Amino acid sequence: MWKRLLLIRGTELAVLAMLAAIPLVVNNSYVLGLITLLAIYGILLIGLDVTVGYLGQVNLAQAAFLGLGAYAAGLSVAHLEFGMLASLAMGFGVGLVFGTVLAFPALRLEGPQFALATLSFSALSATTLNEWEGLTLGAQGLQVSRPPFLGMTLDAPGFFWLCLLLLALVWIGMRNLLSSQWGRAFEALRDSPVATDAMGVGTYRHKVAGFALASGLGGLAGGLYAFNFQYLQPQSFGWDLMVILLLGVVLGGRKSLWGALVGASLIALLPNLLSNRGLFQLISAAGLIIAVAAGTRGLLKKTAGPFRALAPVVAMGVLVAGSFVVENTEDWRKAIFALMLFAVVVGLPEGLMGFAAHFLARLFRIAPPPLPAPAPLDDVLPKRTVDGSVLLELRGLERYFGGVKAVDGISMTVRAGEIHGLIGPNGSGKSTAVNVISGLYTPTGGDILLRGKALPAGSLFKVARSGVARTFQNLQLFGELSALDNVMVALKDVYRSPLPLVLLGLARAEENRARAAALALLELVGLGEQARSRAKDLTYGDQRLLEIARALARKPELLILDEPAAGLAHPDVNKLLGIIKLIHERGISIILIEHHMDVISELCSVVTVLDGGRIIAAGTAEQIKRDPKVIEAYLGATDGVAPAPAA
Amino acid sequence: MYTLLIVQLAVSGALMGMVYALVAYGFQLTFATSKSINFGQGELVMLSALFSLTLIDTGLPYWLVVPGGMLFGAALGLFVERAGVRLALEQKSEGWILLTIILGLLGFSTAENIWGRDDRPFPTPIPSDPLHFFGIDVTPLELSVAVGVLTVMGLVELFKRKTLLGKAFEAVSADRDAAQLMGISATRTIQLSYGLSGLVAAMAGILVAPITTVGPTMASVLVLKAFSVAVVAGLDSGFGVVLVGLFLGALESLTSFYLGSGWREAPGLVLLILALAVRPNGVFGKATIRKV
Numbered sequence: 006m007w008k009r010l011l012l013i014r015g016t017e018l019a020v021l022a023m024l025a026a027i028p029l030v031v032n033n034s035y036v037l038g039l040i041t042l043l044a045i046y047g048i049l050l051i052g053l054d055v056t057v058g059y060l061g062q063v064n065l066a067q068a069a070f071l072g073l074g075a076y077a078a079g080l081s082v083a084h085l086e087f088g089m090l091a092s093l094a095m096g097f098g099v100g101l102v103f104g105t106v107l108a109f110p111a112l113r114l115e116g117p118q119f120a121l122a123t124l125s126f127s128a129l130s131a132t133t134l135n136e137w138e139g140l141t142l143g144a145q146g147l148q149v150s151r152p153p154f155l156g157m158t159l160d161a162p163g164f165f166w167l168c169l170l171l172l173a174l175v176w177i178g179m180r181n182l183l184s185s186q187w188g189r190a191f192e193a194l195r196d197s198p199v200a201t202d203a204m205g206v207g208t209y210r211h212k213v214a215g216f217a218l219a220s221g222l223g224g225l226a227g228g229l230y231a232f233n234f235q236y237l238q239p240q241s242f243g244w245d246l247m248v249i250l251l252l253g254v255v256l257g258g259r260k261s262l263w264g265a266l267v268g269a270s271l272i273a274l275l276p277n278l279l280s281n282r283g284l285f286q287l288i289s290a291a292g293l294i295i296a297v298a299a300g301t302r303g304l305l306k307k308t309a310g311p312f313r314a315l316a317p318v319v320a321m322g323v324l325v326a327g328s329f330v331v332e333n334t335e336d337w338r339k340a341i342f343a344l345m346l347f348a349v350v351v352g353l354p355e356g357l358m359g360f361a362a363h364f365l366a367r368l369f370r371i372a373p374p375p376l377p378a379p380a381p382l383d384d385v386l387p388k389r390t391v392d393g394s395v396l397l398e399l400r401g402l403e404r405y406f407g408g409v410k411a412v413d414g415i416s417m418t419v420r421a422g423e424i425h426g427l428i429g430p431n432g433s434g435k436s437t438a439v440n441v442i443s444g445l446y447t448p449t450g451g452d453i454l455l456r457g458k459a460l461p462a463g464s465l466f467k468v469a470r471s472g473v474a475r476t477f478q479n480l481q482l483f484g485e486l487s488a489l490d491n492v493m494v495a496l497k498d499v500y501r502s503p504l505p506l507v508l509l510g511l512a513r514a515e516e517n518r519a520r521a522a523a524l525a526l527l528e529l530v531g532l533g534e535q536a537r538s539r540a541k542d543l544t545y546g547d548q549r550l551l552e553i554a555r556a557l558a559r560k561p562e563l564l565i566l567d568e569p570a571a572g573l574a575h576p577d578v579n580k581l582l583g584i585i586k587l588i589h590e591r592g593i594s595i596i597l598i599e600h601h602m603d604v605i606s607e608l609c610s611v612v613t614v615l616d617g618g619r620i621i622a623a624g625t626a627e628q629i630k631r632d633p634k635v636i637e638a639y640l641g642a643t644d645g646v647a648p649a650p651a652a
Numbered sequence: 653m654y655t656l657l658i659v660q661l662a663v664s665g666a667l668m669g670m671v672y673a674l675v676a677y678g679f680q681l682t683f684a685t686s687k688s689i690n691f692g693q694g695e696l697v698m699l700s701a702l703f704s705l706t707l708i709d710t711g712l713p714y715w716l717v718v719p720g721g722m723l724f725g726a727a728l729g730l731f732v733e734r735a736g737v738r739l740a741l742e743q744k745s746e747g748w749i750l751l752t753i754i755l756g757l758l759g760f761s762t763a764e765n766i767w768g769r770d771d772r773p774f775p776t777p778i779p780s781d782p783l784h785f786f787g788i789d790v791t792p793l794e795l796s797v798a799v800g801v802l803t804v805m806g807l808v809e810l811f812k813r814k815t816l817l818g819k820a821f822e823a824v825s826a827d828r829d830a831a832q833l834m835g836i837s838a839t840r841t842i843q844l845s846y847g848l849s850g851l852v853a854a855m856a857g858i859l860v861a862p863i864t865t866v867g868p869t870m871a872s873v874l875v876l877k878a879f880s881v882a883v884v885a886g887l888d889s890g891f892g893v894v895l896v897g898l899f900l901g902a903l904e905s906l907t908s909f910y911l912g913s914g915w916r917e918a919p920g921l922v923l924l925i926l927a928l929a930v931r932p933n934g935v936f937g938k939a940t941i942r943k944v
Contacts, residue, residue, distance in 0.1 A: 063749045110929030116746040117689055121879050122928050125921040128876055136914040248757055251750065312739055340761030346754045350747060351739065
């Protein structure tokens with residue numbers, strides 16, 4: 006524990022002290038300019054990493070936010086006579102505001118659409134900076150003077166220390182934020198937006214907040230950029246810079262502050278690397294060796310296919326050949342970036358720091374921080390007293406898809422304390438019904454009442470917040486998160502600290518409480534040992550159980566289990582039965598969608614049978630087994646007495 | 653007189669808009685099969701145009717240059733699919749966004765160094781003396797763009813509907829998994845779609861080159877507008893791109909008249925962001941049902 010803290014914090018402090026000492030030792034304006042740029046790029050890339058790494062979206066607007074922040078800060082000195090801090094705040098604010106504005110349309114978007122929205126925004130901001138000559142002087146460029154900092158005039162070392170101080174503050178704040186519920190929520194919504202909403206976490210505000218924050222940091226870096234170079238031109242913030250920034254984040258390593266710093270130093274140094282031929286040859290040769298080594302290792306260990314192993318080697322090989330053939334490497338700048346980026350994206354997707362982190366953790370034998378003892382189950386999931394009153398009521402529920410009446414007028418009642426079975430042949434509307442209740446689909450008609458009050462329609466998030474939790478038949482786990490984090494992110498009533506406290510790192514107590522509570526739920530489903538495993542590395546059966554543990558983290562009144570036994574082997578089914586009984590004993594009412602008739606018979610006090618979107622039978626398991634309509638629905642029309650439906 | 657000027661601007665703009673529609677159509681082709689698009693498509697347009705220029709310089713007749721350039725475009729499309737898209741699709745990740753951007757950058761730099769950074773004229777046998785229709789001037793060159801665009805799109809559609817390979821294409825577009833279960837190779841079909849997309853992009857380059865001149869940056873703005881057209885129309889809207897292309901072309905021509913040519917790109921960009929905000933599936937696109 007202490008070793009870990011000492012090593013990690015110690016390295017951070019050492020690097021910070023070393024950087025801070027450089028101006029005292031070296032009196033060289035060139036070196037000073039370089040490390041100032043490093044600090045500025047550091048802030049910029051930490052911001053970009055929030056969207057590219059944590060939110061998992063290709064963000065092509067960070068260079069534009071740098072530009073907007075730079076102009077905002079520069080202009081507020083020129084026109085509003087702001088001081089250093091106020092104009093930097095202006096840069097941050099402009100980034101934050103434009104980030105929020107852009108996040109709203111970009112909100113519902115994934116992948117290519119998000120990339121396109123940010124791409125358009127960059128092009129639009131470039132046009133505006135160029136054409137609004139009254140304010141920005143357009144292509145002619147804008148002179149910016151460096152304003153006083155708290156009344157002092159900053160010389161070059163002073164300004165560097167300011168940049169470094171801001172980098173350190175951003176570093177600490179982001180470290181605290183990203184290791185909190187916020188960071189988990191960002192990653193959760195990258196892995197499964199649907200489940201993020203269904204677990205009451207909310208994709209909406211987290212995506213906006215994440216993107217706005219990233220843009221705000223871009224704007225802050227822009228302010229520093231303006232006062233560093235003291236001359237701004239719109240074309241400095243264009244496509245070229247954007248590609249370089251992506252190179253920095255990807256090469257350094259995503260989802261890592263260190264990665265952002267490594268990336269920042271690389272891109273700050275890059276122009277020098279390219280202009281010195283000997284150095285460039287050396288670096289490309291080193292790249293080739295790494296590519297060959299990584300490719301061979303991948304092939305031998307079978308972690309990489311032939312393309313993944315060979316393509317980076319080819320790319321780096323071309324780079325090495327080019328470094329000897331080409332007359333002027335500056336002319337081929339873009340191609341060189343492209344080849345390097347290509348090799349990293351294909352061959353080393355975790356980036357340099359991702360690669361180094363494994364290695365360092367093994368070298369120094371850094372153990373992950375120990376887990377606390379699980380909280381008592383009675384605290385995490387207090388026993389509810391159930392009185393058999395009406396909990397959920399469906400009245401004539403309908404959901405049509407075009408002409409298909411998937412759910413066609415269902416009325417049913419779930420009483421508190423019941424395990425209510427919902428069965429029916431394939432395509433009978435079970436899953437649609439559940440999707441309507443849980444808010445994925447808006448009902449075409451009818452009412453859904455929870456304890457007599459209308460349940461919010463068509464919003465997974467709001468339904469989840471009203472005390473209904475669900476699992477998914479087609480697993481919707483947050484694959485990259487650990488089992489523990491999967492449960493922690495969904496945990497209800499734990500995270501109360503406001504954002505400023507989280508940024509200051511003063512929310513550790515609730516974080517520990519959350520960890521203990523989540524562990525208790527993992528123990529309940531028998532996954533205590535796998536707490537640290539990534540969800541996508543669990544076995545199929547364990548993934549199903551993790552879905553249940555995660556839903557329980559919502560401390561629901563009503564739990565909807567959508568085919569929890571689908572695809573499970575027999576011993577696992579028995580384990581599942583035990584778990585569902587345990588959950589039931591805690592006073593949680595359950596709607597169970599299931600195909601296994603033995604599971605239904607054993608657990609359910611009431612069973613509703615659907616066919617063709619309508620209810621064809623309801624009663625106890627024994628009653629419906631004998632119901633002729635049910636038998637017909639499952640087995641087709643029969644003349645004699647048919648066996649029980651066992652589908 | 654003033655009205656006539658406005659109409660004149662709108663018509664010239666709209667004819668240029670057909671080129672955006674053609675590039676946007678190329679996006680649709682790959683999006684249909686693989687839900688991916690080539691972010692470096694502009695470089696593909698540009699490289700094909702430059703390659704065709706080189707073919708012209710070698711003295712090849714125009715009617716041979718066109719297919720030559722198109723084949724080159726198709727080859728580039730296939731390269732993009734192999735190097736930048738296939739791996740990401742296999743991993744079910746969105747890595748192809750970054751990879752196609754990277755390949756585009758590589759193409760750009762290569763063009764800069766092979767063909768130089770200057771814009772050059774693109775000779776064409778099609779005359780540019782204006783014809784008069786009801787007081788509006790239209791050059792045969794502009795008309796050739798419209799005819800060329802519609803011909804290429806028509807031929808590709810015909811191919812998709814009438815040939816067995818085309819039917820496989822449609823099948824993979826409708827449901828990739830089901831098509832694979834029926835013995836259609838999705839990988840091959842996606843490859844085909846990238847080849848076709850490259851072909852179409854090359855055609856767009858050859859058509860637009862005589863009007864805009866050729867150089868490494870010739871398509872960097874064009875592709876932004878093609879993105880707009882594709883998104884505003886909807887990435888699965890079929891011929892919807894033509895209507896939106898005409899509209900956007902006219903709109904930007906008028907914008908540059910009223911606000912100055914620097915603002916020329918603005919309407920397309922604003923429309924794209926608005927469309928994504930209001931109708932992410934496009935004006936002519938179908939809304940998709942979320943499934944879990």
